[in-house]
Amino acid sequence: MVGGFPSTVESRAFRGSKAATTAGFESRMEDVKPSKSDLNVLILDYLTAEGYPTAAERFSKEANLNPAKQQDSVLFRNRIQHDIHLGSIQNAIEAINELNPQILDSDTSLHFALLRLQLIELIRESSLTPGGNIGPALTFATTQLAPKAPSDPAFLEDLERTMALLIFPPDQLEPQLAELLHPDLRKKVADRVNEAILASQGQRRNAAIRNLVKLRSWAEGASKDAKITLPDQLDLGLNGDVPGADRARRSGGATAGVGSYTCVKDPRTMLRSPRIAPFVSSSNVATLRARALQQLPSARGRAIQYASQASRGPHTLRRRPQVVGALRNPNWRHISHTPIRLSPGKQVLKTRSRALNFVYRAAAWLGISVTVASAGIIGFFLYDASTYREDLSQKDIQISDLALNPKLGGPKNLPIAEVLMDDEDDADMELQQSKPRLVILGGGWGSVALIKELNVEDYHVTLVSPTNYFLFTPMLPSATVGTLELRSLAEPIRRIVSNIKGHFIKARAEGVEFSEKLVEVSQVGTDGKRTHFYLPYDKLVIGVGSTTNPYGVKGLDNCNFLKDLDDARKIKHKILNNLEAASLPTTSEEERKRLLSFVVCGGGPTGVEFAAELFDLLNEDLTQYFPRLIRNEVSVHLIQSRGHILNTYDEAVSKYAEDRFSRDQVQVLTNSRVKEVQSDKILFTQKDEHGETITKELPMGFCLWSTGVSQTDFSKNVAEKLGDTQTNRHALETDSHLRLVGAPLGDVYAIGDCSTVQNNVADNLVSFLNNLAYEKGRDPKTMHIEFSEWIQVGRRIRRQFPQASEHLKRLDKLFEAYDKDQSGTLDFGEMRELLMQIDKTLTSLPATAQRAHQQGQYLAHKFNKLARAAPGLRMNEVLDGDLDDAVYKSFQYHHLGSLAYLGNSAVFDLGGGWNVLGGLWAVYAWRSVYFAQSVSIRTRLLLAMDWAKRALFGRDMMTF
Ligand SMILES: Cc1cc2nc3c(=O)[nH]c(=O)nc-3n(C[C@H](O)[C@H](O)[C@H](O)COP(=O)(O)OP(=O)(O)OC[C@H]3O[C@@H](n4cnc5c(N)ncnc54)[C@H](O)[C@@H]3O)c2cc1C
Incomplete structure (x- = not known):
């Protein structure tokens, strides 16, 4: 029917x-x-x-x-349904198995659906109480569901989705997850169970x-x-x-x-x-109502959608590592049972459309940004206001008579500045007076590195320099063409020195009286006359840098140099003035071409970087603001005495730079030596194809002379005073502890460009052998060194000349190689040959900021250590001797690579054949390196602003 x-x-x-x-x-x-x-x-x-x-x-x-x-069967089914609707899934499963164990055995999908619902109930339970324990849910998932999940990808997906419920607070669930906690799911599973039972009984489903x-x-x-x-x-x-x-x-x-x-x-x-x-019955109504709800579409698609959304959405941040770890584990074997707290809350789903969410978030971020920016501005104004002083900062101070009227003395009977004017400015300064006097000459890379690492409380520091700023030289070429402002590269020395409660004297060092521990300094007074006085020291550090090497070339007064800010300013003026003069209608074509001929003498990093910056200016800004004819008639030439430019860099770097310049129409003249610079032309020699030297002329309107470094007058004075002990014509020689050779041991040090570290390993042979012979009671000339003794000598050489360590790695092989007569010992002659060979392989250290910086830091660390060791040494009456060697190691230079800017590209020579060559990205990397190395936050800010200004408004093309 x-x-x-x-x-x-x-x-x-x-x-x-x-x-x-x-x-x-x-x-x-x-x-x-x-x-x-x-x-x-x-x-x-x-x-x-x-x-x-x-x-x-x-x-x-x-x-x-x-x-x-079938009343009984209906009742049974009803009970099962009831259990599922109430969430008593375990009871339901047991009842189904009681009714017919085949039902769940044969329908694995239904069985899985029931177990999964049971898991959901456990999760629901744990989230009902604040800080509920999710351990039972995790255990259940691990033991009951995980083993079944791999048999069907849909099971795995369902399980993962269910586990995701543990990750998010119940009141912040995405719709796809929230529906798992909805009673509808119970209804769906109950319906499936009902159908399965009916089918098993042969009835309609x-x-x-x-x-x-x-x-x-x-x-x-x-x-x-x-x-x-x-x-x-x-x-x-x-x-x-x-x-x-x-x-x-x-x-x-x-x-x-x-x-x-x-x-x-x-x-x-x-x-x-x-x-x-x-x-x-009324008790059934609620259940019936729930059961009668319409079927919802399959959640699978939405679950997948959810998964991708959830992994991107902000909820990801709230992921619980324990659960996420469990989800990621394909075998679900290692799930920790540590209770994880879920935040309490109701399971009411808060659904907002994506657009609305976006609007809320955007508004929130805007609000936060405005608040932070406003707080920043208000904070800045408050700070700014606090920097003005209404009250008089002038107050009574005590000042030593000696500070204002120094007594005369020394070989030249000059005033000796024993007490400085600011020695008693405050309690801290007063305290410094009793400390050993450390005088530093020069405010460049070496000196500033030393000051920055020095302990404040250990020395009474005075820095002497004719310039009152530290100059960040690597970016100086950028300042010659208006890419960077001059100020962005300089930091006031007084500010740097004040950090260690030190003193600054703007003066020039003239000479040193080593025996009386006095430095003679001079400064031009308001009357135009030079005033000289002495500064006493306990320790003196010479870091006066270098000057450009003229190489005896005539007419260098027609050239510009690039050493400091004033040079950069002059170069910029000269370039812009030439461009303006070339743009005048009255300028002849020949004169215009001459004015627009820019010559750089020297293919080292400074010359190359300047040529690159000049090319940038001509190529990017000139075309915009000057007549186009000017751009067409501009020529840039680079004269280099060696076969390649950047010849201290790796060959690949040199090649890259040459290719780059050839592309940019910068003429590179290699194997060319400048003979003379005249006001309007340069005479230089080149070898022709027959090896004959021919002289050529190059008209020029601007010439930069940048051909290596030479000693300053002060350094020459010092070297002269020390006589034969100083044999190097280019720099002051120091030992490996950076002590000036010839000066009293431990009194005077030299760092940076003005100095060179002796590499004379062979010359030290006699002292090595003497020491050894003295220890063994033998004659050095006739002494034979056994292998065990050679090991000791090798260690000493390594200690004294760390730079030679690389060549002394295999002492056994060296011993074998130089034991020519196979006697099993090294005689004096064999030893000398061995050490001279090592000598040859050692090159002198480069004149770079990198080296000066490392030497400054080295000295600071040693001085700090010496200051700490001083009380102990005094107690033991150890006041003389090689204290440096006793407390600290020798200086060892570590080459960290060289960089160079090549005009919208840059090169990094990292040493050992490792190079990085590249376009704009390398330029940003190059900038980043120097930005990070810049001396203060102030200069970093200024650098960033300059780069931004160049991008927005072009280079600064004004001359004042
Ligand atoms: C344009 C340019 C670009 C460079 N680019 C790089 C680079 O990219 N990377 C790199 O590693 N190196 C570079 N260098 C080299 C680097 O600047 C020097 O090696 C470094 O400055 C040496 O440091 P220093 O402390 O010995 O001397 P400097 O930094 O030259 O400082 C010398 C100081 O001594 C002062 N002084 C001079 N005479 C006296 C005196 N009689 N009495 C007292 N004070 C005196 C000077 O005023 C100055 O303050 C560049 C140099 C130049 C000029």
Whole structure:
């Protein structure tokens, strides 16, 4: 009966064919009015199939139908359903297995769905109490679900998605996750279980009315496609049975009762039908309602979508490492059972559209940014206001008479500045007076590195320099063409010195009286006369740098140099003045070409970088603001005496630089020696293809002389005073402890460009052998050194000349190689040959900021150590001797690589054949290196602003 009823309705309803009219349809419906008993059977079938035994029993009595046969089974099913709806999944599983163990064994998907629901219940439980323990959920996932997950990718995905519930607070779940906690899921699983039980009992899986609902929906769709309008309602002729049905129909509501065909749009309406409602106990209503909710679309797609969103979204930040780790573990074997606290909260989903979320977030960020910026501005103004002083900073101070009227003395009977004017400025300064006097000559790379690393409390420091700023030389070429401002490269020396409570004297060192420990300094007074005085010292550091090497070339007064800020300013003026003069209508073509011929003598890093900066200016800014003719007539030439430019760099770097310049039309003249510089031209020699030297002329409007370094007058004075002990013509010689050779041991040091470290390993042979012979009581000349003694000598050489360590790695091999007579010992001659060979391989240290900086730091560390060791040494009456060697190691230079700017490209020679050559990205890297090395935050800020200004407004092309 139940089976036949739907088919009747189905076949008739189908006949609402295309040709049918609404009227025809209605007349046909008249013919197929279903009987009341058919509908009662339908209702009873629904109550029975869906598991409402009590309702089914009462309804069958009322409708005079045979009661459902399988009462027990219905009751059982009902119990299982009830358990699932209540979240007692374990009970449900046990009941299913009791009913028929085959059900879950054969349907692994259903079994997995039940276990997963059980996991969700455990997660729900843990999140209900503040700080709930998620350990049971993790254990359950590990033991029950994880082993099953790998058998089906869908299981794995479901499990991962479920585990994601542990990661986020329940009140901030994405919709795709929130639906897992919705009661709907229980309903879905309960329905599946119900169907599976019915199938296992050989019964239809669904109540017949469900199929009818689907059929109706299909028919509606089909008729809509065929543009056939069906009536909203069809009277089934049962209204007479239903009190109030007319009223409901009149109101057109969908709940008009089962007498109206259209009311069966959804089975749940049946529950509210007056015909069924009395049979449904009130306790069942909530459950029935939940069950009657419409089916939702598959969540799988949305879960996948969720996964991708979640991994990008802000929630990711709240991921719990324990859970994430567990999720990532494919075997789910190592999940920690440490309780993880979930933040309490209700599981109400807060859904906002993406657009709204974006607007909220943007508004929040805007608010934060505005607040921070406002706080910054207010803070800055407050700070700025605090830097002004209303009260008079002038106050009474005590000052030593000696500071204002120094006594005369020394070989030249000059004033000796024993007390400085600011020695008693404050308590800290006063304290410094009793400390050993450290005088530093020069405020360059070496001296500043020394000051920055020196302990404040150890020395009374005075720095003497004719310039009152530290100059960041590596970027100086950029200042010659207005890429950078001059100020951005300089830092006031007084500021640097004040950090160690030191003193600054703007003067020039003239000479040193080593025996009386006095430095003679001079300064030009307001009357234009030079005033000389002495500065006493306990330790003196010479870091006066170098001057440009003229190489005896005539006419260098026609050249510009690039050593300090003043040079950079002069170069910029000269270049811009030449460009302006060349733009005048009165300038002849020949003169214009001469004015626009820029020559750089010297292919080292400074010359190359200047040529590159000049090219940038001509190529980028000149074209914009000067007549185009000027750009076409500009020429840049680089004269280099060696075969390649950048010849101290790796060959690949030199080649790259030459290629770059050839592309940029910078003429590189190699193997060319400048003979003379005249006011309008340069004479230089080149060798022709027959090896003959020929002299060439190059008209020039500007010439930069940048050809290596030479000693300053002061350094020459000092070397002269020390006589034969100083043999190097280019720099002051020091030992490996950076002590000036010839000066009293431990009094005077020299660092940076003005100095060179002796590498004379062989010359020291005698002292080595003497020492050894003295220790062994033998004659050095006739002494034979055994291998064990050679090991000792090797160690001493390494200690004294760290630079030679590289060549003394395999002492055994060296011994073997130089033991020519195979005697098993080295005699004096063999030893000398060995050490001279090492000598040859050692090159002198480069005149770079890098070396000066390392030497400054080295001295600072040694001085700090000496100051700490001083009390102990005094106590033990060790006041003379090689204290430096006793407390500290020798200086060892570590080459960290060389950089050079090549005009919108840069090169990095990292040593050992490692190079980096590149375009703009390398320029940014080059800038970053120097930005980081810059001496203060102030200069960094200025550098950044200059680079930004160049990008926005071009180079500064003004001359004042
Ligand atoms: C344009 C240019 C670019 C360079 N680029 C690089 C680079 O990219 N990388 C690199 O490693 N090196 C570079 N160098 C080299 C580097 O600047 C020097 O090696 C470094 O400055 C040496 O440091 P210093 O302390 O010995 O002397 P300097 O830094 O030259 O300082 C000497 C100080 O002594 C002062 N002084 C001079 N005479 C006296 C005196 N009689 N009495 C008292 N004080 C005196 C001077 O005023 C100055 O303050 C560049 C040099 C120049 C000129």
